[in-house]
Amino acid sequence: MKALLIAECRDGKILDYSYELFGFAARLSADVAVLLVGKEGELPECGGAVYLADVAKYGECNPDQHKLVVLAAVEREKPDYVVLMHSSYGWDLAPRVAAGLKVAQLSEVVAVAEDGFELPCCSQKMRRKAKPVGSPVVLTLQLGAFPAVKPGGSPALQRIDVEGEGKVEFLGYEPPPPKGVDLGRAEVIVSAGRGIGKKENIEVIAALARVLGGEVGASRPVVDSGWIDAGHQVGTTGQTVSPKLYVACGISGAIQHLAGMKKSGFIVAVNKDKEAPIGEVADVLVVADVMQFVPALTAKLAK
């Protein structure tokens, strides 16, 4: 069995999570070849075939041409699996590759089952199993679902050059919005999720944060709705935090939120839904209405 792993570069550097691709290949006991649109000075630390397309020519944000590069490597390697991360790069590129090959794609694989793959669904509350038909199969992997593995060795470099126009013109990167608060240093963070219901209720969350001597965090919908500014957002597209205590109020526990807070020392979740995925990482899950529980907790602590 052979897997073609599509590593990822940003600003000329291989992204660390690319090594999770090797962890997945090890789980399948697959032989690997790697493809990278990058540069020679920045090759993955592994043996075996490494296909390199020059980033100076193809750019980092040029999915149509990256697709052609992947198809060329597939042609040479004839892999059973083409594997990408379920990242902004991976989910942008994978369906193009799957459509180009007219083959199955399974998105956000979290585990290998006996006869298929496990995928999260219903906002991570459930799992489903899917079996691909035909070959090769394009897969994207959930970030963090498989261990990062650096196999070591020296790559056997093979260059790839394709002809063809890209339809997407990359104009440049724009930095993230400035951080309003440095949540990274807070000992206690009390975070508001969509479950708080409306903007005015931020104050209820802030009051609890004050009695605990902490800062206010937020999930993405709270920021998107304009209830609080973007500097408070915790998660993959916000800040990564690790306070001693994290209190998640009305937050469901989507993977992108968990990625930003699951290293917290002690996690308390307040959610009216006992089955909310946040329960998976919480040390204590309080099954209650936030607007009843949080004021009661604040009042008792303030005494």
Added chain:
Amino acid sequence: MKILVCIKQVPDMESRFRPDASGVWYSEIDMAFRVNEYDEYAIEEAVRLKEKLGGEPELTVLSLGPDRVVEGIKKALAMGCDRGIHVQDSASQLKDPWQIASAIAASARGENYDLIFTGLQSQDRGSAQVGTMVAELLEYSCATTVIGFEYAEGSVTVKRELEGGLRAVVRLKTPALVTCQLGLNQPRYPTLPNIMKAKKKEILTVPVSELLHEEPRTVMAGFYAPAKKGTGVVLEGDVADQVDKLIGILKDKTGLLR
């Protein structure tokens, strides 16, 4: 100018999900359905563009699924779309992204849409494939994870959201398809007069069999709750009691409270 918006209906994510009789997807019994959150951003962005261009573009909304999805189409019409297409499929939940994309592309082919808006992913399936595959099938330019959108004279400039809040700015020539990410805009609530007006708008019904001639690339094989790690304490019941118990635990375990 012609614009297409593709939307899906999904259950409220706070529902309790149970397997259906086939065991490979959820039972719809007692489920309340709504428009997929990501698709609401797609509708809103298309309507804003139409308004910005003085109402000139014709805005079509398409949804594939059983008869209940007409409710979603009506919402989009009330938000400002001009006409609807219902691709009728009582077994849409069993179709894979490739099939759904093929059916949508078949409907769009020959219509010469200049722009297509879809959500980044659906909240229930979460595959993030359909929009991009539609673009591939139609040979449109395509950008995903869009959190900023500008249109000027046949060219679209978008911001794509990458990890860590970094954005990539890219330009696309029309015809183009964009998949919309959370936070792109603030979707409007349909007003009562617009809900009334929407009732008069046309909804075309097309059986999926007229559009879809592709076999599935993936087979659904199971649907279940993830294995619980079950390490945490669950506090249920009376609020005052929960408060006392939590304070006790925090004193014990965190050293933050005295």
